[in-house]
Amino acid sequence: METVINPQTDSSHMDHDEDRKIGEDELSLSEFLVPDTPEIKELKSIYTNEYEYSEYLSEIEFSIAEYYHNENRKVTDKDVIKALKNIKLNRNKPISFFERPLEKKIADSLVEPLEESPLTDHEFTLVLDYVLWVIDNRSWLKDKQAYIKWITYVLGFFSEDEEKKYESQFKKFASKMGVSGAQVDMLLMKREMTDDFFDEEDLFEDEGLLEVLGPDEIFENDRTAEDLETGFFLMEDDEKFDFLLENGPDYVNLVQSYVLELMEKDGFEKIQEFYQKFNEKYENFFPLHFIMGTVYIENDPTLAKFYFEETLKAVENYGDLPKSYKYEIKQNLDSLIKYIEEPAEKPEEKARSSKKGKRKGVSRKKASNEDDEIKWL
Structure with a gap:
């Protein structure tokens, strides 16, 4: 006898699931976390304890691979780094706050495991940091999608043809880097990772491919600011402060x-400190x-103006800048300072000005790039 599903029951069930989903979106990930203990706060990383957190790691990894x-x-x-950073920074905001598809997918995937087995706040950040560390450990592949393609391959999303193509490209590049066949198999999850295997291949020796990188190794002189983004993010706040105090002029983006x-x-x-x-x-x-001017332009316009004026003075005294570049900076700063100094437009004035319309086809004379044709102040 054929089973008949009651449409009303099925519809109610769907409505219930939808209501539950809407309710979860109004909760924050922090609401699924429990307070830290003194012992937990001592943890610096979940490295070597991945198995204990595999439920959460697998949800994040699966979400990334499936999305790609x-x-x-x-x-x-x-993009993955930005998503994880945003989730970590805004874990106390409603899940609906995460509007980008990848962020939303990762955040949604963590609700169920956190409901069933809550982490502490510190553990949660360490889980995200661990994924960021893994991403950084794939950066040697010199591919903007190095981690994404690797995790998609490992989790079995690729078709047979895609797998073969990925393995071929991976092995070809690895051989150029001097990576042994055994190491390649391990990275591609082709061999069982026993303790004997790791000892035999010396994967974690000084020159090993998977050596754990600390701040000193992450910030080698020949790495660019873009390469360093993950490593910098993994630093504690005090470490960031000290690093930038020593190296800031070389890494303006990180400042x-x-x-x-x-x-x-x-x-x-x-x-301020x-x-x-x-x-x-x-x-x-x-x-x-x-940078300081942009930080204060909304909260303290007077202070912002001071920083922009300091920028002007510093640019004037900076001898290595071409005059054309100084001129461009001055024009931009003058506009910002003028914006700060102008009083807020009254509603009736704004209405009148909007009725006048905009002039079309107004050309602006471009400044010459020749240094001797531009007078700096």
Whole structure:
């Protein structure tokens, strides 16, 4: 006898699932976490304890691989890094806050395991940090999708033809890097990873491919700021502070990232401390003055104006800049300062100006790139 499903019952079940999903979206991931203990706070990493956290790691990895394979073949490792960073930074906000598809997919995937077996807040951040570390450990492949393709391959999403193509490309590049066949098999999960295998192949010796990288190794002189993004993010706040105080002029993007991250946390006291110490050490470093101006332009326009004026002074005294570049900077800064100085437009004035319409076809005379044709101040 054929089983008949009651449409009303099935519809109610679907409605219930939908209601439950909507309810979860209004919760934050932090609400599924439990308080840290003194012992947990001592943990620096889940490295070597991955098995204990495999349920959460597998959800993140599966979400990334599935998103790449089924939804967006153009997503990059850098996109994954940004998604994980955003989830970590905003774990106390409703899940509906995560609007980008990859972020939403990862956040949604973590709800069920956290409901069943909650992590502490610190453990949760360590899980995300571990995935970031794994991404960094694949950066030697010199591919914008090095980690994404690897995890998609390992989890079996690729077709047979795609697998063969990936293995061929992986082995070809690995051989150029001097990676042994046994190491390649291990990276491709082709051999059982027993203790004897690791000892025999010396994978974790000084020159081993999978050596755990600390800040000193991550920030080798020949690595670019883009390559360093993951390693920098994995540092503690004090380590970031100290690193940038020593190396900031070489990594302006990381300085900006650090200051903006502090701003998002309302860490303005720390921003001021960093600015004062950095400015004492690297006087007239105009990029930091400018970054400070952008940080305060909404919260404290007067202070922002001060930093933009400091930027102007520093640029004037910076001898190595071409005059054309100085001119362009000055034009931009003058516009920002003018924006700050102008009083807010009254509603009736705004309405009148909007009725006048905009002039079309207005050409602007371009400044020459020749240094001797442009007068700086």
